[in-house]
Amino acid sequence: MKNFAARKIAIAGLIFAIAQTASAQPPPDDTARFLAGMPLPKNSPLAPLTTDPAWQEHSANFERAFAKMNRRQLLKLHAWEEQYFPEAREHIPVAFYMFSGPDFLYVDQFFPKADVYILCGKESMGPPPDPLQTGNLGSALHNLEEAMNSSLRFSFFITKDMKVDLQSQELKGTLPILYVFLARADKSIKDVTYGSLSAGGEFQRSHPGNGGTPGVRIDYIDNHSGQQQTLYYFTTDISDGGISSSPGFLRFCDHFGVGCSFLKSSSYLMFEEGFNRIRDFILDHSKTIVQDDAGIPLA
Template identity: 50%
Template sequence: MRRVTMMLAVLAGVVLLAFAPAAAAEPATADDTARLLAGMPPSAASPLAPLTQDPAWQRHQRSFDSAFGQLEQRQLSRIHAWADANLAAPRPAMFYFFSGPDFLYADAFYSKATTYVMAALEPTGPIPDLVRLPRVGPSLSYVEHSLQSLLSFSFFITKQMKTDLKEGEISGTLPILYVFLARTGKTIRSVDLVWLDANGALHEAGEPQPPHATQGARIVFADADGLEKTLYYVSTDLSNSGVKSSGFLKFCDTFAPGNSLLKSASYLLHSGAFSTVRSWLLNNSATIIQDDSGIPLASYDSKAWGFFPFGRYAGPVDKFPNMYQERYAVLFERAQPLDFGIGYRWRTNESNLLLSVRLPAGETSASAEAAVTPERSDQFERPRRGPRPPAPIPLSPPPRRDDFWFWPRW
């Protein structure tokens, strides 16, 4: 009898051990993971809820509450107001090339989009699983360090990203995208790793794939009003040689035409090595919001676009010599005020923002007014130079020596 009892006890122990790992490995939802990384409490039933008692998380929460609160007041709320005052008839899709994981500004400028296509070199990394981590502190330090430059200056520093996004117990752009989605009031419903074939077709990560397939992620989320939206982040080389066989632009074709954003883009689109992506954006964008590091003004067909400059063009920062654009400077002599900072010249009184609106075929530049609300100047103080012109500013003839074309070889 004693032997039978011992055998039963051993059997019970084996059963408990068999179930223990499954219980310990119970996954957290992507939304709870995003909230925890963003310094926001996950749902009470989440396996991540006990981590909110960790002093490291509580310090992280205080830090992010302060940082995002200041960013909202200083920039994001003003960008939302600017977009509401200046953009009408939004397209369902928006494209943000050279974006890194910067969903924050994609949402701020184009909050009414339902499909976001972002692309950059930085890898997606694995889907974050905080339940399996021995401690949460290093992961929180990872996102804090990775976001430091964007929260301070409005852009990621590329050299730092190459290092930041490969370190720590979590890695890649997904944790950063999670933070921005949570902090902008989104609810993540699903996250999948995906890849593109040469024809631009989207495949699940589990499907057989060729070597060097273009990798990415698909995030389905709900906005505050419950509207379901989709974010695609694609890790890809946007140079001519990179997009030649990646299938990325063919993938983008399925959503075009859309609205585009270019910010702190390292002046890459000034180079012939990125002419394919530059042409695609010009041919497939209804509007383009950019600073001077985006598409050079000389590449726009002035008969096909209306231009609405905001802020002040102070020229490129020292890191990008020979990128001064004379025609850009002339255009911005009649610019409207801008009450937020953006781009490499992130201080409010130094930033420039150009809204370019594609004109309907056969119509003049005055038609661009249909894409910009009449009340747009009510938001801002009128410039001292005089009242706002009633139509987009036309480009003057190019100077005899066009400084657009003095760039270093990439």
């Protein structure tokens, strides 16, 4: 009887220890601000790491990079929107950004008042980023800067470089980049849910990266407007063959009805016959489409 009681106490102690460890993990908003090189609450579990010279250098690098990008690109974009794109000020139910990879930055600039953003790419989202578990923090932060370099300098990710960058670092996948863009866009992350899509298009909780169409749901608040918004990112193949093999993604998107679409640097894929289904979906589900020359052919 005593052995049984002792065993129960030991199990209870283990459960308590696990719960303490879980609660000690940094909140996702703290992680996003840390990766973005931004100030943290003094009581954040990550606050002690901000005294590391590697993080301070990373913070200074991102301050310069984002300030330069704002001057070169975003201020001009906002001036253009004021004159030519009043739709940017409209509330919309959903913004679709196919072939996006982790480029949340620009869809948020063109459609800042969407309730839901749906992004997708072949790039894996990676595991939940946790700076507390990162062995070589300086190297990891430097690699994150390298992975984002082309986007911050030229406004697009170079696909072949991104595939290497996103898998060769401790902070793997698209999720760290999405976190940085959210934090730098003055969003506060409230909840992050990992899941996958069923064949019928239902988002179901699952272990990060598991399932036929793995994805993540990030609920956040825009600190400027106070609007509650949601970002989804899915790792999926949206060629005709990919959609036939995994139909859940388009069925998930269909649940949101008609919204707006954004297309940038999609490599002229929808000029080809192998991408008819995603092209038709965008045309059928978009009140407005903003795209560059590489999007949907005009004729």
